C-alpha cells in the first residue's frame with residue numbers, strides 16, 4: 431500500500447542517507463497523510479517522488495541549497511510540475527540537494543551539505559541535480575525531478591548510473607522552478623528505468639499559461655511502443671564530442687553501446703557539429719547573463735535572509751547579497767553583469783546570441799540526415815570531491831557534451847552504458863547521451879530502452 435511505500439522509504443533514508451546526504455529535508459508525516467488518500471487508479475497513484483530543492487512545493491521549505499533562503503523561505507504555492515504530479519496521484523516526498531541555485535556540476539557548490547555518490551562515497555554525484563540522482567541510485571527514492579540548464583539532469587544521471595531526461599524547451603512548464611537561466615532551464619525526470627522516465631514525463635508535460643514559453647502541443651503517451659526498437663534509425667556520432675579529455679574507458683563503453691544499437695538494426699552515421707568549439711564559451715556567457723538578471727530579485731527584502739544593521743538601503747542589498755550568496759553564484763553574477771554592461775554587451779552578449787543561432791543550426795542540419803545523435807554524457811566518470819575546486823574553468827569544460835542541447839532547445843537523455851574502473855578499483859557508472867530533434871523525446875526513450 432502507499433503507506434508501506436512511505437514507511438520503506440523512511441527506513442531506507444534513515445539507513446543510508448546519513449552517508450550519502452542526498453536529501454535536504456523530508457516530511458514523512460505529510461506524505462503519510464497524502465498516502466492515506468491516494469487514488470490508486472491514477473497513473474502514479476501513491477508513488478512518492480523526490481524533488482530537487484529549486485522547485486516550489488506548497489508548504490515545504492525551499493532553499494536552492496543557498497544560505498540566502500535556508501531557514502527563511504516556505505513555498506506559498508505548488509510549481510506547475512508539482513500540481514501535475516499530484517493530479518497523476520504522486521506524492522512529493524523529500525527535497526534533494528543541488529549546487530547553489532543549480533550552478534555547478536558536483537553538488538559541492540551546495541552551501542548546506544555535501545552529497546556523496548552512492549557508488550563511491552569519495553566521489554561527487556555530479557550536479558547540479560546530484561541529490562536527485564543520488565537518492566534514486568541509492569534506492570532512497572523511487573524517482574525524482576531535476577532541472578537541467580546545461581546538463582544538470584543528464585550528467586548526474588550518468589555519474590550515478592540512472593536515467594535522466596531533459597525535455598525539449600517549452601515541453602514542461604517552468605512555473606515554480608527558481609529561474610537560473612530562463613532560456614535554457616527545463617525540469618525533467620530522473621529515474622531507475624527508461625519506462626519510469628516515460629511515465630513521469632507523461633505526468634509533467636503539457637501547456638501552461640503561467641509559463642510564457644510553454645508549448646501548446648498535442649500530448650503524447652511516452653510509454654507507448656517503448657519496445658519498438660531502433661531498426662532503420664539513423665544515429666549520428668559527432669566527431670567534435672570526443673577529444674583528449676574523453677577518458678578511453680568512457681570511449682570504449684560508448685563504442686560498445688553504439689555497436690549494440692547497430693546490431694539492433696540502427697545505422698551509425700559519422701556527423702559534424704562544427705560550432706561545438708564555441709559551445710562552452712557561448713553557454714558561459716548566456717547562462718551567467720540570465721542568472722545575473724534573475725538573481726537580482728534576491729535583494730534581502732523580497733525573499734529570504736536579510737542582513738542585520740544596514741546603514742541604508744544600498745547597504746542592505748550589498749550586505750544581504752554578500753552574506754547570502756556563495757562564491758560560484760557571485761562569480762556568475764559578476765560574469766553576467768560584465769557581459770551585459772553597456773561597453774561589453776555587443777562584444778560578448780550579442781555575439782554569444784549569434785553563435786547560439788549557429789549552434790542550433792548545426793543540429794537542424796544534422797537532423798536532416800539522422801534521427802538522433804549519440805555521444806558520451808560526460809567525458810569522464812564522477813570526479814572526487816574537490817578535484818576541480820580551484821579551477822572552475824576545468825569544471826566548465828567538462829560540460830562539453832551536454833550544454834549544446836540547452837542552447838539549441840532540443841531534448842536529451844542519459845542512459846546507463848556500463849561502468850569504468852577507477853584508480854582505486856571501484857566501478858563507476860557512465861552514461862550514454864542521446865540527443866533528438868525538437869519534441870523527439872519518444873524516439874530518445876525508444877533508443878534508450880533498446881540499451882537496457
Ligand code: GLN
Nearest residue numbers: 532534578579580581582
Ligand atoms: N554545469 C552547468 C553549470 O554549472 C550546468 C548546470 C545546470 O544545468 N543547472 O551551469
